[in-house]
Amino acid sequence: MDNRPIGFLDSGVGGLTVVRELMRQLPHEEIVYIGDSARTPYGPRPAEQIRQYTWELVRFLLTKNVKMIVFACNTATAVAWEEVKEKLDIPVLGVILPGSSAAIKSTVKGKIGVIGTAMTVQSDIYKQKIHLLAPQMEVTSLACPKFVSIVESNEISSSVAKKIVYDSLAPLVGRVDTLVLGCTHYPLLRPLIQNAMGEKVKLIDSGAECVRDISVLLNYFQINRRRELTDQKGSHRFYTTAGITGFKTIADNWLDQKISVEHVTL
Amino acid sequence: MDNRPIGFLDSGVGGLTVVRELMRQLPHEEIVYIGDSARTPYGPRPAEQIRQYTWELVRFLLTKNVKMIVFACNTATAVAWEEVKEKLDIPVLGVILPGSSAAIKSTVKGKIGVIGTAMTVQSDIYKQKIHLLAPQMEVTSLACPKFVSIVESNEISSSVAKKIVYDSLAPLVGRVDTLVLGCTHYPLLRPLIQNAMGEKVKLIDSGAECVRDISVLLNYFQINRRRELTDQKGSHRFYTTAGITGFKTIADNWLDQKISVEHVTL
Missing domain, CATH: 3.40.50.1860 (Rossmann fold)
Structure with missing residues (x-):
């Protein structure tokens, strides 16, 4: 068992589609999410820049003591997933x-x-x-x-x-x-x-397909979060590199619940 | 990619229920199966004996150059999965x-x-x-x-x-x-x-649930078998420690295809 949160990174709000599916399938897991909306979109940027930004997101999540990192972003997965997976000693998943x-x-x-x-x-x-x-x-x-x-x-x-x-x-x-x-x-x-x-x-x-993988790897590495007797919600944390209002509007709507968002500078 | 077969072990024919599901979901993967029907059932035996038998099955599969071992047997999983998983450097799955x-x-x-x-x-x-x-x-x-x-x-x-x-x-x-x-x-x-x-x-x-895990771990460790242009069937190999007739009758019926079975002494 491992009660630490799962870390998600994305270039912005897109990774929330993975989070929504995770909340449905694994409601007891706790989430830390970082969206780099200040520098979104990643798609048109040079690979080396995307690689550098992705590492910044990874390092931020590591300061939050996550047990697994999910690249909830295809662009970051395409550019940097294999390299990051190789370097870290926690599981790193791409989409x-x-x-x-x-x-x-x-x-x-x-x-x-x-x-x-x-x-x-x-x-x-x-x-x-x-x-x-x-x-x-x-x-x-x-x-x-x-x-x-x-x-x-x-x-x-x-x-x-x-x-x-x-x-x-x-x-x-x-x-x-x-x-x-x-x-x-x-x-x-x-x-x-x-x-x-x-x-x-x-x-x-x-992203939804990726949640199946998250579930299996939590089992395989035996790092599931212990479900509590009262099914209490984890205290999820959402961070954005841009203003919080835009992020929160989309997130509240998409996740169908009020979330708290903090601004962060990487 | 890794074109080596997946190894399955069971106390007898029960693991064929996992194999059938694997053939449905991942028809391009090749299978090596060992069923210890000569010493079935494992259930009433002392744990130390089950542990020893399971290791014999594991060692047999390792001689067949498998890329992953599936304990297609709950009894063996209960007794020896964690220990075997710890010792081998290929993925080992239980049910x-x-x-x-x-x-x-x-x-x-x-x-x-x-x-x-x-x-x-x-x-x-x-x-x-x-x-x-x-x-x-x-x-x-x-x-x-x-x-x-x-x-x-x-x-x-x-x-x-x-x-x-x-x-x-x-x-x-x-x-x-x-x-x-x-x-x-x-x-x-x-x-x-x-x-x-x-x-x-x-x-x-x-067993069927376990196939989902097999699929995800093949992806995660990047050891899928390359699918061939012609969707050709892998040459599966089935081994039993008892007579082949009983095993073959059940397997042909359950897997809905003629399979070849060899007797083996561990």
């Missing part, structure tokens, strides 16, 4: 392998689409991971660079958002039976994405 | 933690039943693991010492089997909403067990 496995399991015709930030798509990491497991899959990747900003500015219900999602996804419509949401911000746009792609396309939420 | 987690997730009223061999029940390991995670659960354990022999002798369709299952489970009927099949032989008796307990009781197949 790309779980998303890849789930897509392979889901696809019927072997035609998988992947959408993500410019860096995630440019790194070609989903295609590589999917092809390592299943070389016969046809993988089409598409960068959707505008999506993160829509989410971070809480514009997901606007008509502009709808148009951007429809226009961006047009090249994939009719070409895939499974679509990986290869950025943890994207599940916040899920209804728009599902509509644009058509009801038959299976959407894979890389 | 008890996955079964415990699944039961906690499944139960509505917090009343969990566990059935297993005499040793598994005597070790009290399910109750301990469940209580570590969720102290408020009410766990009732019951040894069903006759079930393994029914399965090993392929008598699962006989009227004697039905009577044994009904009589054995009577103390649990109406007292639990979730029942852990804490022995990998028991899913072969699933229809009888479900009937005896009533349709509303959720049965947890500890």
Whole structure:
């Protein structure tokens, strides 16, 4: 047993989609979350800069005495996950392998689409991971660079958002039976994405898939948090590098509960 | 990637229930299976003997160059899993933690039943693991010492089997909403067990739950087998310490395919 919290990092609010799923599946675990909204989006930045920012987030989480770190960010996973996993002596999880496995399991015709930030798509990491497991899959990747900003500015219900999602996804419509949401911000746009792609396309939420892995690794390394008799809520802590108001509005809404957020300078 | 096979051990044919689920979820992985039917059942034996037998099975699998070992046997998991996991430098999985987690997730009223061999029940390991995670659960354990022999002798369709299952489970009927099949032989008796307990009781197949863990750990340690272009079947190998006919009859039927079995002396 290990009652320390699980640390989550993201370039902004996107990782909250992983947190929401964690709260559903493992409600007794305690969470420390750091979102780098001051420097979001990570997607268009050079790899070396993303690597450096990611290490800053990792080091911040380590000061919070976490027992595991979850890269709740595809871009950071693509750039720095293997390196960080290698260096730390606590488990470090990314979202790309779980998303890849789930897509392979889901696809019927072997035609998988992947959408993500410019860096995630440019790194070609989903295609590589999917092809390592299943070389016969046809993988089409598409960068959707505008999506993160829509989410971070809480514009997901606007008509502009709808148009951007429809226009961006047009090249994939009719070409895939499974679509990986290869950025943890994207599940916040899920209804728009599902509509644009058509009801038959299976959407894979890389973050939600990752929670299954968290659960299994907590078991394997025997570091589950002890559930209390009264099912009391853990005291989750959320940090953002930007102003707290924007973060809190999105988080309260998405997590369906009032959370407390602190500003932090890295 | 790691194209070596996954090793499974069991006191007999029970672990085939885990293998069947693995073939469904991860059809590209290759399997080496050793069933100690000559010395089955393990349940009534002293712990030290079970420990020694389990190590013999582990050492046999290591000669087959496996990348991971699955204790597809609750009794062996209860007695020797932690020790073997500690000693080997490949991942070693048991079936008890996955079964415990699944039961906690499944139960509505917090009343969990566990059935297993005499040793598994005597070790009290399910109750301990469940209580570590969720102290408020009410766990009732019951040894069903006759079930393994029914399965090993392929008598699962006989009227004697039905009577044994009904009589054995009577103390649990109406007292639990979730029942852990804490022995990998028991899913072969699933229809009888479900009937005896009533349709509303959720049965947890500890072996099937374990396959989820196998999948996640293959990803985490990056030791998946590369899927081939032609989806070709791996060349699975099954070994038994008893005669091959009995093992093969049960395996062909349960796995719904003709398998080849070799006799081996440990």
